[in-house]
Amino acid sequence: xxxxxxxxxxxxxxxxxxxxxxxxxxxxxxxxxxxxxxxxxxxxxxxxxxxxxxxxxxxxxxxxxxxxxxxxxxxxxxxxxxxxxxxxxxxxxxxxxxxxxxxxxxxxxxxxxxxxxxxxxxxxxxxxxxxxxxxxxxxxxxxxxxxxxxxxxxxxxxxxxxxxxxxxxxxxxxxxxxxxxxxxxxxxxxxxxxxxxxxxxxxxxxxxxxxxxxxxxxxxxxxxxxxxxxxxxxxxxxxxxxxxxxxxxxxxxxxxxxxxxxxxxxxxxxxxxxxxxxxxxxxxxxxxxxxxxxxxxxxxxxxxxxxxxxxxxxxxxxxxxxxxxxxxxxxxxxxxxxxxxxxxxxxxxxxxxxxxxxxxxxxxxxxxxxxxxxxxxxxxxxxxxxxxxx
Amino acid sequence: xxxxxxxxxxxxxxxxxxxxxxxxxxxxxxxxxxxxxxxxxxxxxxxxxxxxxxxxxxxxxxxxxxxxxxxxxxxxxxxxxxxxxxxxxxxxxxxxxxxxxxxxxxxxxxxxxxxxxxxxxxxxxxxxxxxxxxxxxxxxxxxxxxxxxxxxxxxxxxxxxxxxxxxxxxxxxxxxxxxxxxxxxxxxxxxxxxxxxxxxxxxxxxxx
Numbered sequence: 063x064x065x066x067x068x069x070x071x072x073x074x075x076x077x078x079x080x081x082x083x084x085x086x087x088x089x090x091x092x093x094x095x096x097x098x099x100x101x102x103x104x105x106x107x108x109x110x111x112x113x114x115x116x117x118x119x120x121x122x123x124x125x126x127x128x129x130x131x132x133x134x135x136x137x138x139x140x141x142x143x144x145x146x147x148x149x150x151x152x153x154x155x156x157x158x159x160x161x162x163x164x165x166x167x168x169x170x171x172x173x174x175x176x177x178x179x180x181x182x183x184x185x186x187x188x189x190x191x192x193x194x195x196x197x198x199x200x201x202x203x204x205x206x207x208x209x210x211x212x213x214x215x216x217x218x219x220x221x222x223x224x225x226x227x228x229x230x231x232x233x234x235x236x237x238x239x240x241x242x243x244x245x246x247x248x249x250x251x252x253x254x255x256x257x258x259x260x261x262x263x264x265x266x267x268x269x270x271x272x273x274x275x276x277x278x279x280x281x282x283x284x285x286x287x288x289x290x291x292x293x294x295x296x297x298x299x300x301x302x303x304x305x306x307x308x309x310x311x312x313x314x315x316x317x318x319x320x321x322x323x324x325x326x327x328x329x330x331x332x333x334x335x336x337x338x339x340x341x342x343x344x345x346x347x348x349x350x351x352x353x354x355x356x357x358x359x360x361x362x363x364x365x366x367x368x369x370x371x372x373x374x375x376x377x378x379x380x381x382x383x384x385x386x387x388x389x390x391x392x393x394x395x396x397x398x399x400x401x402x403x404x405x406x407x408x409x410x411x412x413x414x415x416x417x418x419x420x421x422x423x424x425x426x427x428x429x430x431x432x433x434x435x436x437x438x439x440x441x442x443x444x445x446x447x448x449x450x451x452x
Numbered sequence: 453x454x455x456x457x458x459x460x461x462x463x464x465x466x467x468x469x470x471x472x473x474x475x476x477x478x479x480x481x482x483x484x485x486x487x488x489x490x491x492x493x494x495x496x497x498x499x500x501x502x503x504x505x506x507x508x509x510x511x512x513x514x515x516x517x518x519x520x521x522x523x524x525x526x527x528x529x530x531x532x533x534x535x536x537x538x539x540x541x542x543x544x545x546x547x548x549x550x551x552x553x554x555x556x557x558x559x560x561x562x563x564x565x566x567x568x569x570x571x572x573x574x575x576x577x578x579x580x581x582x583x584x585x586x587x588x589x590x591x592x593x594x595x596x597x598x599x600x601x602x603x604x605x606x607x608x609x610x611x612x613x614x615x616x617x618x619x620x621x622x623x624x625x626x627x628x629x630x631x632x633x634x635x636x637x638x639x640x641x642x643x644x645x646x647x648x649x650x651x652x653x654x655x656x657x658x659x660x
Contacts, residue, residue, distance in 0.1 A: 069627055073619060075603060082601055112629060117598025119583040120591045125483050127588065129476065132505045136512055184473070190577055226578060381576075423576035 189252030191227025
């Protein structure tokens with residue numbers, strides 16, 4: 063079915079009524095039409111979702127702009143100046159840039175003793191595609207500031223930045239035979255980034271993480287170093303294993319998909335295998351993982367478990383938080399993604415588990431409100447500190 | 453979705469404590485409502501926006517004198533319409549007419565909220581970048597069409613453009629985004645949505 067034909071649906075008010083569920087009759091009519099034209103459903107669903115998101119995004123932009131105008135007028139009005147304190151205004155203008163939409167309920171709670179949540183929280187915007195690239199000569203490039211396209215040339219190897227938070231090492235115009243030089247990519251708190259390495263391996267870096275790798279692989283192994291959390295889709299290369307060194311362990315593979323979480327402030331280093339096979343080595347001790355298994359390591363002790371939800375592990379890479387843990391565990395993840403410090407003013411129960419799923423694109427308040435909904439704790443946000451209170 | 457009358461707590465917080473977040477919440481809500489009413493009643497879109505800001509500037513500067521107001525919703529609506537139509541008073545019949553305003557269509561729907569929550573970070577960012585790149589007037593038309601749900605006719609009239617221009621401007625924006633989604637790895641949208649329908653049913657059962 064032609065794109066144009068589908069797009070022209072937006073000329074029909076009845077179709078838009080169906081999209082926005084504004085009129086029961088139109089919803090019914092279009093549902094019937096879709097039932098008769100099932101081949102159109104996927105396109106229509108996608109179009110509908112696009113329209114909803116576009117409407118919402120345009121609203122945010124329009125209201126933010128108009129509110130900024132109003133704020134400007136208040137600032138320049140004689141009366142306004144007396145009342146306004148500048149710090150409050152700064153915070154406020156940040157809040158204004160993002161609309162706080164209240165949420166219906168995204169997390170599934172184990173405990174469901176619903177109480178009314180604290181109606182207002184200050185807010186912190188989510189993280190985004192932010193990272194710094196450190197070249198072999200020590201030069202630092204801020205990837206969120208750099209334009210798209212070729213951003214560096216490392217002895218003939220082009221480093222290309224694409225629009226969607228990704229850099230690619232392009233070997234096509236080089237005969238690089240020499241050993242690659244090392245580059246490092248670092249994400250701050252509230253940052254994430256993707257790197258496509260010279261061998262075609264894809265690496266997603268979570269917040270507060272870093273990856274050190276050669277711009278070009280040669281010799282009999284491909285070796286990189288990770289801190290924090292990364293998801294790897296290793297391009298298969300026979301006779302040239304891929305090795306990830308992190309927090310005292312080495313993970314060795316030929317070609318496979320796996321996730322390593324090795325944050326300094328997490329007690330456990332977790333290596334999770336989604337496809338293929340990997341070998342984890344700590345000194346002379348080796349452990350083999352099968353797909354679906356997770357190795358949890360504390361010090362030099364490794365325990366392997368089979369019943370791990372793969373979706374939980376890679377949720378971050380797919381743009382979600384998926385929780386199934388204690389409040390403290392959740393708050394550690396939140397602090398990394400929103401760049402906030404968590405201050406406990408009350409004791410939390412380590413045995414109480416929260417589970418749920420929410421987009422990482424939401425403001426921090428959306429998540430905190432839902433946790434509050436459970437009734438056990440409350441939150442207060444002050445700048446970049448989140449206080450956990452009774 | 454909250455109605456204006458549900459914002460009583462926010463109103464009181466702003467009037468009594470000068471709470472800025474509450475002020476913003478009230479502003480955002482009535483921005484939608486007044487833009488909707490203004491355009492529906494045939495007022496110019498630009499003028500509607502100015503009247504909204506005039507009203508909220510007044511409220512901000514005079515909040516100490518507004519503590520006697522018990523029905524904030526009627527107060528805001530009347531003040532807004534006075535400004536919009538440059539009238540000091542309305543006759544009794546006119547007033548009745550005024551309060552008999554249409555409620556806005558329900559939005560954002562439960563579904564929009566869910567789609568937002570289940571849209572991946574990547575898509576959200578791409579979309580935000582895309583919207584930021586639109587011209588301001590283009591983005592306003594999309595807001596009026598896909599958020600406020602106004603008709604092409606109403607939108608054209610209040611923005612002083614032809615229906616054809618209104619339609620084409622919006623069509624082009626959708627087409628461009630569609631292309632971007634087709635090219636990039638945002639093709640997962642439709643998968644997310646079918647999963648959603650299930651989730652929504654689930655939620656309506658629990659919270660409905």
